[in-house]
Amino acid sequence: MHDWDDAERRAERAQELFDQRRWSEALDELRAAAAINPYNAGWHYHAGLALDEMGRHPEAADAYRRALEVEPNDLRAMTRLGAALRRAGDPAAAIATFERVEAIDADYEPAYCHRIPAYADLGDHDRAEEMFYLARQVRDECPDCYHHLGASLLDRGLLDKAVWCFRRARDLDADYPQIDLRLAGALWRRGDREAARRHFLSALRRDPGDTAALIDFGELLVELGRVEEAGEKFRRAIELAPDRPAGHFHLGLWLARNGGAVGLLGGQAAAAERAMDAFRRALTLDPTFPVAHLRLAALHHARGERALARRHLRAEVLLRPRDPRVLLELSNLLVDTGLARTAVACLKRLVAADPGHAQGWQNLAVAQFLSDRFDDGIASCQRCLAADPKNVMAVYNLALAHERLGRYEDAARWIADGLRLAPRDASLQQLELRVRVLRWKERLGRVVRRVVRRPTR
Numbered sequence: 001m002h003d004w005d006d007a008e009r010r011a012e013r014a015q016e017l018f019d020q021r022r023w024s025e026a027l028d029e030l031r032a033a034a035a036i037n038p039y040n041a042g043w044h045y046h047a048g049l050a051l052d053e054m055g056r057h058p059e060a061a062d063a064y065r066r067a068l069e070v071e072p073n074d075l076r077a078m079t080r081l082g083a084a085l086r087r088a089g090d091p092a093a094a095i096a097t098f099e100r101v102e103a104i105d106a107d108y109e110p111a112y113c114h115r116i117p118a119y120a121d122l123g124d125h126d127r128a129e130e131m132f133y134l135a136r137q138v139r140d141e142c143p144d145c146y147h148h149l150g151a152s153l154l155d156r157g158l159l160d161k162a163v164w165c166f167r168r169a170r171d172l173d174a175d176y177p178q179i180d181l182r183l184a185g186a187l188w189r190r191g192d193r194e195a196a197r198r199h200f201l202s203a204l205r206r207d208p209g210d211t212a213a214l215i216d217f218g219e220l221l222v223e224l225g226r227v228e229e230a231g232e233k234f235r236r237a238i239e240l241a242p243d244r245p246a247g248h249f250h251l252g253l254w255l256a257r258n259g260g261a262v263g264l265l266g267g268q269a270a271a272a273e274r275a276m277d278a279f280r281r282a283l284t285l286d287p288t289f290p291v292a293h294l295r296l297a298a299l300h301h302a303r304g305e306r307a308l309a310r311r312h313l314r315a316e317v318l319l320r321p322r323d324p325r326v327l328l329e330l331s332n333l334l335v336d337t338g339l340a341r342t343a344v345a346c347l348k349r350l351v352a353a354d355p356g357h358a359q360g361w362q363n364l365a366v367a368q369f370l371s372d373r374f375d376d377g378i379a380s381c382q383r384c385l386a387a388d389p390k391n392v393m394a395v396y397n398l399a400l401a402h403e404r405l406g407r408y409e410d411a412a413r414w415i416a417d418g419l420r421l422a423p424r425d426a427s428l429q430q431l432e433l434r435v436r437v438l439r440w441k442e443r444l445g446r447v448v449r450r451v452v453r454r455p456t457r
Contacts, residue, residue, distance in 0.1 A: 003036050004036065004037060006036060007032075007033040007034075007036035007037045007040075008033070010029045010030070010032045010033040010036075011029070011030065011033045011040075011042075011043055013029045014026045014027075014029035014030045014033065014043075014046065015046075017029065018046070018049075018050070021053075023050045023051075023053045023054050024050075024054065026046075026050050027047055027050040027051065027054075030043050030044075030046055030047040030050065031047060034047065034066075038066075038070075039070055040070070041067040041068075041070035041071040041074060041077065042067075044063050044064070044066040044067035044070065044077075045063070045064065045067040045074075045076070045077050045080070047063040048060040048061075048063035048064040048067065048077075048080055048081075048084065049080070051063055052080070052083075052084060052087075057084045057085075057087040057088040058084075058088045060080075060084040061081055061084040061085050061088060064077045064078075064080050064081035064084060065081060068081065073104055075101055075104060075105060075108055075110075078097060078100060078101050078104075079098070079101055079108075079110045079111070079114060081097050082094040082095075082097035082098045082101070082114055082118070083114055085097060086114070086117065086118050086121065091117075091118040091119070091121040091122050092118075092122065094114070094115075094118045095115055095118045095119065095122075098110075098111045098112075098114055098115045098118070099111075107138055108138075109135050109138040109139040109142065110144075112131045112132075112134040112135035112138065113131070113135045113142055113144050113145050113148065114144075114148075115127075115128075115131040116128045116129075116131045116132055116135070116145065116148035116149055116152060117148045117151060117152070119131060119152075120148070120151060120152040120155060125152050125155070125156055128148075128149065128152045129149065129152070132145050132148070132149045141172055142172075143168075143169040143170075143172040143173040143176050143179075144169075146165045146166070146168040146169040146172065147165070147166065147169040147176065147179065147182065149165050150162045150163075150164075150165030150166040150169065150182065150186070151182070153165060154185075154186055154189075159186055159189055159190040160190070162186045163183065163186045163187060163190065166179060166182045166183045166186060167183065170183065178203065180199040180200070180202040180203035180206070181199070181200070181203045181210075181213055181216075183196075183199045184196045184197075184199035184200045184203065184216070184217075184220075185216070187199065188220055193220060193223060193224055194224075196220055197217075197220060197221070197224065200213065200216070200217040200220065201217075204217065209240050211237040211240050211241045211244060211246070211247060212246070214233045214234070214236055214237040214240075214247075215233070215234065215237050215246055215247060215250050217233050218230040218231070218233035218234045218237070218250060218254065219250070221233065222254065222257070222258065227254075227258045230254055230258075231251070231254055231258075234247060234250050234251040234254050235251065237250070238251060243285060244285070245281075245282035245283070245285040245286040245289045245292075246282075246289075248278045248279070248281040248282040248285070249278065249279065249282040249289060249291075249292055249295075251275075251278045252274075252275040252276070252277075252278030252279040252282065252292075252295060253275075253295065255271045255272070255274050255275035255278060256271070256272060256275040256295065256298075256299060258271075272299055272302070272303070275295075275299060276296060276299050279292045279295050279296045279299075280296070283296075288319055290319065290321060290323075290326070291316070291321070291326055293312040293313070293315040293316040293319070294312070294313070294316045294321075294326065294329065294330055294333070296308075296312045297309045297310075297311075297312035297313045297316065297333055297337075298329075298333060300312065301333060301336060301337060306337055306338075309333070309337050310337050310338075310339060313330065313333055313334055313337060313339065313342075314339075314342070316330055317330065317334075317342060317345075317346060320349075322349075322353065324350055324353075324354060324357060324360065327346050327347065327349065327350040327360070328350070328359060328360065328363060330343075330346055331343040331346045331347050331350075331363055331364075331367060332363070334346065334367075335363075335366065335367055335370060340367045340370035340371045341367075341371050343363075343367040344364065344367045344368055344371060344373075347360055347363050347364035347367060348364065350364075351364060351380075351383070355383075355387075356387045357387070358384050358387035358388035358391055358394075359384075361380050361381070361383040361384035361387065361394075362380075362381070362384045362391065362393060362394050362397070364377075364380045365377040365378075365380035365381045365384065365394070365397055366397065368380060369397070369400075369401060369404075374401050374404065374405055377397070377401055378398060378401050378402075381394045381395075381397050381398045381401070382398070385398075390421055392418055392421050392422045392425060392428075395414055395417055395418035395421065395428075396414075396418055396425075396427055396428055396431070398414045399411045399412075399414035399415045399418060399428070399431055399435070400431060402414060403431065403434070403435055403438065406442075408435055408438050408439040408442060409439070411431075411435045412432075412435055412436075412439065415428055415431055415432045415435060419432070
């Protein structure tokens, strides 16, 4: 009997810790209570809630499963299980769980509401919208539904509709979690920077310690030209979370981009040095932090420190970035520092992921030409033109490649195509003159060889 009393006391202590948002300690108490009495579904359920709050969603799903072993038809636990599965990266399993909820009670609105983001995660936005309207048949006004549908619309780039949905969620629940941040992000993407700024301010008034929001707000302030304010946000993020690399990285970006405009003693050179220190700090905290090596490489390259630039470029390549913009910038720096063959590998990854990326094909062609792989480069130029038929640079590169290979007739045809697209292009005009001379010399050479070879009588 004493053990059961101890379990109850631990559960009560866990509730007090929940109220104080001390999730880890609450979890310890709940697990201790459940070890004594594993048949209390509520303790398993609340352990799942604590794990969700800590972002440990696979473990949370296990806790909800244990609650359901005790009470198999507990709709709350089943709904939480579905949400945890989705957050753990398994939207299909989440959907199956919500379908079980619907089978038990077709009028339980969360069974439809929570399928909106699950279908959106799978890219099935039509089904996401269908779930929104099914949910509204059960409950006409649900802030979760509007928020989830807004996120689906945002994924599709339907910014006006997404903003309307987020605003509707906010109207229905002024305290809806992070709704101001959602609105700020959507308005920012739509180009309404001043409105986005106001929502960032509102979000940070609610939660001044949200470092991710501080960093995003800083980036927006840079775009608004409020450079000093932006720096304050990045420094504040570092003060709040000195062991998180993101704040140091974004302070480094801010210094590298705006160092000459923020009144630092020593000007741009001092700002660049401090930016490098910030990037190094980010990498000390997380050696795999994306783009930090690339930013250091760019600064070393600007200072003529080629060996150091190469070292950081190779480190970035090993992280296998996927963002097309990062791959393009990385490949450009690789080429600039004499690592064209490594640039080829990066750009092949880019165009394999997006075969219609014209700039990727164009840059790949250049890297292949610099690696003396002319036929491969010609093929890449042609893929660029398939994606962007009016790409004058690709036409110029094709003409130049054929000229280098001594295929002057082919070069002349590509020059003609280029001049039809850009009649006043100086590079094409110069290349046309050079190819004309080379063709004349080649023809003259053939005539001379025929004369020399003609037998005398």
